[in-house]
Every structure is written in C-alpha cells, then in structure tokens.
Amino acid sequence: MQSYQEFLDLSVGFPQEGFEIIDDELYFHDLNLMEMIETYGTPLRFTYLPIISKKIQQAKLLFKRAIVNNNYRGSYKYCYCTKSSHFRHVVEEALKNNIHLETSSAFDMPVIDNLEKKGIVNKDITVICNGFKTYQYKQYIIDMLHDGFSNIIPVLDNKEEFNLYDDELDIACNLGIRIAAEEQPDSQFYTSRLGIRMEDVIDFYNSKIASNPNFKVKLLHFFINSGISDTPYYWNELEKYVTLYCKFKKINPELDTLDIGGGMPFKDSLVFDFDYEYMVNEIVKRIKEICSEHDVVEPDIITEFGKYTVAEASGILYKVLGRKQQNDRERWLMLDGSFITNLPDVWALNQKYILLPVNNWDAEYERVNLGGITCDGQDYYNQEAHMNSVFMPKTRKVQYLGFFHTGAYQEVLSGYGGIHHCLLPSPKHVIIRRNRDETFNFEVFGEEQNSKQVLKILGYSS
Structure with a gap:
C-alpha cells in the first residue's frame, strides 16, 4: 500500500511552498516542527513573523505592477x-x-x-x-x-x-x-x-x-x-x-x-x-x-x-493522545486540544485549514476522524477542503499533527488567556523570528495556562 507521503503527492501534489518532508518529518518554512514539539510540548501555537512581511510585500508589489501596467x-x-x-x-x-x-x-x-x-x-x-x-x-x-x-x-x-x-x-x-x-x-x-x-x-x-x-x-x-x-x-x-x-x-x-x-x-x-x-x-x-x-x-x-496579512504566519500542533475504533468504519484520533477552544472558526463557521501530520510520513495511511478533548459532541474535524474525509498515517507510534495558516482571529475569538469550554487552558504560544544569519530566534510569548490562573478568573482564589 502507498505511504501517506505518496498518497498526498498523488492527491494534491506535495511538497508545496512552505512545506517539505525531511527524514520522515514535516518542516514549515525550514522550521523543524518535531524539534519545536520536543522543546515546547503540545498543544503548541506558534507564529512565524517573517511570513507577515512577505505577504505585505507581495501585495504592495502586485498593486505597484498593476498601477504601472494600466497607466x-x-x-x-x-x-x-x-x-x-x-x-x-x-x-x-x-x-x-x-x-x-x-x-x-x-x-x-x-x-x-x-x-x-x-x-x-x-x-x-x-x-x-x-x-x-x-x-x-x-x-x-x-x-x-x-x-x-x-x-x-x-x-x-x-x-x-x-x-x-x-x-x-x-x-x-x-x-x-x-x-x-x-x-x-x-x-x-x-x-x-x-x-x-x-x-x-x-x-x-x-x-x-x-x-x-x-x-x-x-x-x-x-x-x-x-x-x-x-x-x-x-x-x-x-x-x-x-x-x-x-x-x-x-x-x-x-x-x-x-x-x-x-x-x-x-x-x-x-x-x-x-x-x-x-x-x-x-x-x-x-x-x-x-x-x-x-x-x-x-x-x-x-x-x-487582515486575514491575508496574518493567517499564513501561524499554526497549532497537537499530539494524538489515543485511538478509538467506535464501530467497523469510524476510527477516531483523540487530540490533546480542542477545536472549539483553539480554532473556534472550525466549530462556528466550518472553516478548513491546512492539516498535515508532523511525523510518520512513510507509514501507510488510513481514514480517521479527529476528536477534540472537550466533552462536546461538536468538537471534531472530519473533512478537509479538498475531500470529504481526513487521512492520517496508519501507525501505532506516537503521532503529531498540525493545522496551518491559522493566524487570523483564532486567538482573540477563543478568548486568549481567559476561560474556555470545559476549562481547557490556553496553549503555550511561541513567536519565531529569523536572524540575519538565517537561524531562528524563539520566544515564548505565553506559557500554557495553569489551574491557579483559571481559578482566579472564576473567583475561587484572590
């Protein structure tokens, strides 16, 4: 059977700009996502700032050309x-x-x-x-x-x-x-x-x-x-x-x-x-x-x-906590985060994002549903923009996956740093810049919420 990487290449053409596979692992604009996961854990929201400038310069150049071409x-x-x-x-x-x-x-x-x-x-x-x-x-x-x-x-x-x-x-x-x-x-x-x-x-x-x-x-x-x-x-x-x-x-x-x-x-x-x-x-x-x-x-x-400027600069990474076979046809991957609290547009507007596994690209593939960790029946993701289903590597190994180009509205709509459904904490948020020598500079913008912070907001502690 085909590997997940072969399946994706035949389905949509892959690699694509901003994404590549090196040694069975996904890189995002040269960022080694597995290294980020090993350093900061999951769930992990990240923002790669150079993409914002790239998008702005792209639009300014296109309008400049159009103005010249049309006198x-x-x-x-x-x-x-x-x-x-x-x-x-x-x-x-x-x-x-x-x-x-x-x-x-x-x-x-x-x-x-x-x-x-x-x-x-x-x-x-x-x-x-x-x-x-x-x-x-x-x-x-x-x-x-x-x-x-x-x-x-x-x-x-x-x-x-x-x-x-x-x-x-x-x-x-x-x-x-x-x-x-x-x-x-x-x-x-x-x-x-x-x-x-x-x-x-x-x-x-x-x-x-x-x-x-x-x-x-x-x-x-x-x-x-x-x-x-x-x-x-x-x-x-x-x-x-x-x-x-x-x-x-x-x-x-x-x-x-x-x-x-x-x-x-x-x-x-x-x-x-x-x-x-x-x-x-x-x-x-x-x-x-x-x-x-x-x-x-x-x-x-x-x-x-707005969206054009910032969406493609961010993503969020999850770990698969468990696998559940609920009947002969429906297999669930349970994640360590929630769509409702982390990506509210998925829940509210049926918004689709780029979804890719971070590791195990050489494994075979299978059809799955992705389940958020809240107890809400609507906390799931089961369709991609280009197909009526979701496919992930078929493996018993530890699996990580990411949603990409999520940088517009999601933090604010989810109530960054506040109270969330089922009291799930805001995930850790890392900002990434690129140095002049092309190395990366990482800054933890916000640690994952802890229970004391949540209890204080709820009035249980002074």
Whole structure:
C-alpha cells in the first residue's frame, strides 16, 4: 500500500511552498516542527513573523505592477486590519513594511497611541477608523486628532456619527463615508447593517458636510462581503461603488481615495487556487475604465487586508493522545486540544485549514476522524477542503499533527488567556523570528495556562 507521503503527492501534489518532508518529518518554512514539539510540548501555537512581511510585500508589489501596467494615475496604500490579530508582535512586524492601520473599535485607539509613544509609528500614520462607533470610540478619535494625529480618518458608518465630530472638533478633519453594500444573493439580508445607504450618501454630504469648513470627505469606503473573488457578484458590486465614487467626485472635488476594504483570501487548503496577480490587475484596470467612462481622475486606492496579512504566519500542533475504533468504519484520533477552544472558526463557521501530520510520513495511511478533548459532541474535524474525509498515517507510534495558516482571529475569538469550554487552558504560544544569519530566534510569548490562573478568573482564589 502507498505511504501517506505518496498518497498526498498523488492527491494534491506535495511538497508545496512552505512545506517539505525531511527524514520522515514535516518542516514549515525550514522550521523543524518535531524539534519545536520536543522543546515546547503540545498543544503548541506558534507564529512565524517573517511570513507577515512577505505577504505585505507581495501585495504592495502586485498593486505597484498593476498601477504601472494600466497607466493608473492614483497611488496605493496598504492598511492592516488590526482586528485580525491585535497582538503587539504581529502589529509591529506588519508596521516594518511602511504600512498604515485600519481600526474597528474603541480600544484600537490606545493601541495606536501606545505604539506612537514607543516610537513604532509617527503621528502622521494614516488610521482608517471603521465600525459603528460607541461614544468612547468617537471620543478617542477626537482626542487623538487634537493630539496631532493628523491622518486619522473617521469613516462615517451612520449619519448621526458626524454630530459629535461637528460639536467637538475645531480643527481640520478628513472624513470617510462607508457605503452600505448589497449582500450576496444567498444572504439572509439584502443590505449590510454597516454603512450609509448608497442613495443617501450624496444628499447627506450636501446637507451636513459640504458647507462646513472643518471637514472634508476624502474617502469613500465599501466592503463586498464575498471577499475579493472573480465572480459576477463581486465585479457588479465593484462597478456600482466606483460609479458612485465618480458621481460623488464631481460634486466634491476633495474626494480622492477609494477604500475597497479587505477580503483578499489566504491559502486555507492544499488545493487553494487564487490568481493574486490577475485579480489585483483586474481591480485596478476596472476602476480605471469606470473612471474614464465618467471622465474622472482615478482615485488613490486603499486596502484593509487582515486575514491575508496574518493567517499564513501561524499554526497549532497537537499530539494524538489515543485511538478509538467506535464501530467497523469510524476510527477516531483523540487530540490533546480542542477545536472549539483553539480554532473556534472550525466549530462556528466550518472553516478548513491546512492539516498535515508532523511525523510518520512513510507509514501507510488510513481514514480517521479527529476528536477534540472537550466533552462536546461538536468538537471534531472530519473533512478537509479538498475531500470529504481526513487521512492520517496508519501507525501505532506516537503521532503529531498540525493545522496551518491559522493566524487570523483564532486567538482573540477563543478568548486568549481567559476561560474556555470545559476549562481547557490556553496553549503555550511561541513567536519565531529569523536572524540575519538565517537561524531562528524563539520566544515564548505565553506559557500554557495553569489551574491557579483559571481559578482566579472564576473567583475561587484572590
């Protein structure tokens, strides 16, 4: 019978970029995963920071090429969507690449203030402030504008949001307006809950903002909920919003920026097939064509890539604690962690990630189900993105496996450092950097939670 390695190669083609097998063991971007397991144990969450910079530089280069190829007269600005991962090591790695930030809630603002006080950013950084804003969020924005953060751009999510800025700001402020996008055909709603109705945007500007000398609407923002995809829905929505930009520009010459949001996909399976170069070029090309049709100069383009920026930098490693044959057909591998608490998108959204064994690649393969260690019936993983099943090496030896490209949202959604289902602890988290001599630098960012920490949160100890 074929080995697991032969089976995977025939199924999807392997090795692939970022993954290779050396002496029957899996390496991730030259990282020896078995050595990491032997050093730090499992379950183990890890973040390999150089991937973040690599992804940012890839996108910046693609937009640069597209702008040149299409003789596009606008510029491109990369903003990192902080809600994908707020951790300091992630944000600081991203900021090494001369980028800007997009925020979604009040506590984002003290993060930026902290980064400025430590010299990581300057007060001229562009900050796109999105979201339906609480009073606290708006007050942070106002305070930071008064403190000299001149390129903070509050993006109006509703008409009433403008009132507080109008009352409390006596300095110049650039504004954005978010368009309430139409949802996908299979959505439960017709229109996004976020943003101002498309047909109200220009009237709102004329009645509330146009005559106010302190405010300029510089940016029009939309987010298409399908993400960036080569589909009729995406292109139709893009055309609608660029057309609105052109109409708005003619009555508001100060408007010069189109924020097309995020939604750039990341590699979430071994059969991932997305032509980044084509899509970026096509976006730039179509924006230019629509503007030409309306005799309007092309806008500067902003993107807010989150998952794309950070997802592929992280993974989580597990040990198989036991094997259970529950009937003639169903074999379970029980892991020393939980999908519900470690990878909540698996449980909540049926998200798939790249799943690979760490060792025993020369062994035969078998069909299995993966079981999390909680007592919840939904704590399992039994399908991959490219097939309706999961296969792992068939062996009696100690088995380790990993889920890869898990770096977006999972730590925050799982309540990092807090209370988890069945009181499972947060796993140890290791940050990995690469030195100039190509060696690796490992830092334990967080130890595995212990029972004293959990009991204290629950109120059992002072």
